[in-house]
Amino acid sequence: MKILVTGGTGYIGSHTVVELLNSGYEVVVIDNLYNSKIEVVDKIKKITKKDFTFYKGDVCDKELLEEIFNKHKIDATIHFAGYKAVGESVEKPLMYYRNNIVSTLSLCETMSKHNVKNIVFSSSATVYGIPEILPIIEKLEIKHATNPYGETKIVNEKILKDLHISDNKWNVALLRYFNPIGAHPSGLIGENPNDIPNNLMPYIVKVATGELKELSVYGNDYDTPDGTGVRDYIHVVDLAKAHIKAIEWTFKNEGIDAFNIGTGHGYSVLEIVKAFEKVNKVKVPYKIAPRRKGDVASCYANSNYAKEKLDWTSTYEIDDMVKDAYNFAIKN
Ligand code: NAD
Ligand code: UFG
Numbered sequence: 001m002k003i004l005v006t007g008g009t010g011y012i013g014s015h016t017v018v019e020l021l022n023s024g025y026e027v028v029v030i031d032n033l034y035n036s037k038i039e040v041v042d043k044i045k046k047i048t049k050k051d052f053t054f055y056k057g058d059v060c061d062k063e064l065l066e067e068i069f070n071k072h073k074i075d076a077t078i079h080f081a082g083y084k085a086v087g088e089s090v091e092k093p094l095m096y097y098r099n100n101i102v103s104t105l106s107l108c109e110t111m112s113k114h115n116v117k118n119i120v121f122s123s124s125a126t127v128y129g130i131p132e133i134l135p136i137i138e139k140l141e142i143k144h145a146t147n148p149y150g151e152t153k154i155v156n157e158k159i160l161k162d163l164h165i166s167d168n169k170w171n172v173a174l175l176r177y178f179n180p181i182g183a184h185p186s187g188l189i190g191e192n193p194n195d196i197p198n199n200l201m202p203y204i205v206k207v208a209t210g211e212l213k214e215l216s217v218y219g220n221d222y223d224t225p226d227g228t229g230v231r232d233y234i235h236v237v238d239l240a241k242a243h244i245k246a247i248e249w250t251f252k253n254e255g256i257d258a259f260n261i262g263t264g265h266g267y268s269v270l271e272i273v274k275a276f277e278k279v280n281k282v283k284v285p286y287k288i289a290p291r292r293k294g295d296v297a298s299c300y301a302n303s304n305y306a307k308e309k310l311d312w313t314s315t316y317e318i319d320d321m322v323k324d325a326y327n328f329a330i331k332n
Pocket of ligand 1: 010033034035057059060081122123125
């Protein structure tokens with residue numbers, strides 16, 4: 001079985017390519033390296049001791065997609081490629097709508113032409129907007145997100161739903177990720193943002209390594225046990241493994257469905273800081289800062305549906321996540 005992975009040198013994509021190769025799949029990756037580095041290709045090969053084909057190019061480029069689908073007998077695709085910075089999407093909505101929507105259209109049009117109708121799509125808990133109930137279940141009505149990035153996820157889900165309605169041979173797994181953190185235990189691949197990080201874990205890592213002075217904890221007056229924001233952090237390797245299960249699920253011709261991919265446990269910002277300090281034996285200086293605009297108090301998943309339908313559950317604990325995040329940072 002041959003899987004085309006878009007965005008396969010990115011953070012989640014690279015870990016998923018490792019799991020695909022380890023599970024015996026053949027892999028073709030397309031990535032324009034907008035937010036990842038070419039070195040990742042060799043690192044994946046080093047971890048797995050297996051080979052795969054890499055194309056540097058844009059998923060919006062239908063000529064290149066055509067070339068790939070002509071050359072390789074693709075059985076299914078996993079579509080990671082896209083922009084993901086919430087704040088930037090507010091500043092540059094057109095850039096986000098263009099890349100995140102056109103890439104999906106180009107990919108699905110080319111798949112359709114070549115009669116490839118199995119796809120796993122990277123969606124996000126962001127589609128739930130401000131969660132009405134906790135833990136979040138998939139049946140909640142999707143209304144609107146709190147930013148353009150989130151809207152692109154909702155629109156992409158809708159495109160894929162309409163595609164399935166038009167032709168029920170399409171099998172679509174919409175994976176709604178919660179908060180992926182951590183890195184491959186080898187320390188060879190992980191998350192390494194170039195700019196000042198927006199997300200909690202990469203920020204903590206840069207404070208721990210001394211690159212940044214202190215963490216700003218955005219608000220300690222939320223309605224949560226210690227007043228700081230609560231999220232469902234999931235180890236990126238667990239998340240990557242969910243994609244293997246999702247690919248297998250598409251091969252069973254089950255149609256379209258959405259799955260929450262989280263651990264089901266919520267941890268506060270201060271709990272994460274304390275776990276990081278304890279496990280890695282480093283200090284993470286922090287100060288309490290005002291709330292960040294658009295943040296919700298708590299967001300965590302009910303992932304029972306993924307367990308039932310995909311036979312997937314998370315296995316890594318919070319201590320593994322903070323250990324592997326720091327291990328990657330100090331090795332790179
Ligand atoms: P990432 O930026 O590390 O990886 C995305 C990859 O796609 C990058 O390597 C980038 O170069 C590539 N890319 C972007 N646009 C492209 C295009 N038009 N053509 C070819 N390549 C392109 O991001 P990630 O964290 O690995 O996220 C992967 C997917 O998961 C994204 O769709 C993201 O929105 C989604 N997601 C991520 C998170 C998270 O917290 N990391 C949470 C929910 C959903
Ligand atoms: N936080 C801080 N200080 C920081 C960064 C974050 O206190 O410097 C806090 C936030 O206020 C929040 C928690 O840490 O309470 C987690 O924040 P992140 O930015 O790491 O993650 P979010 O839950 O805000 O957003 C992430 C992704 C989004 C995605 C969403 C739901 O960035 O793309 O999860 O999946 F939509």
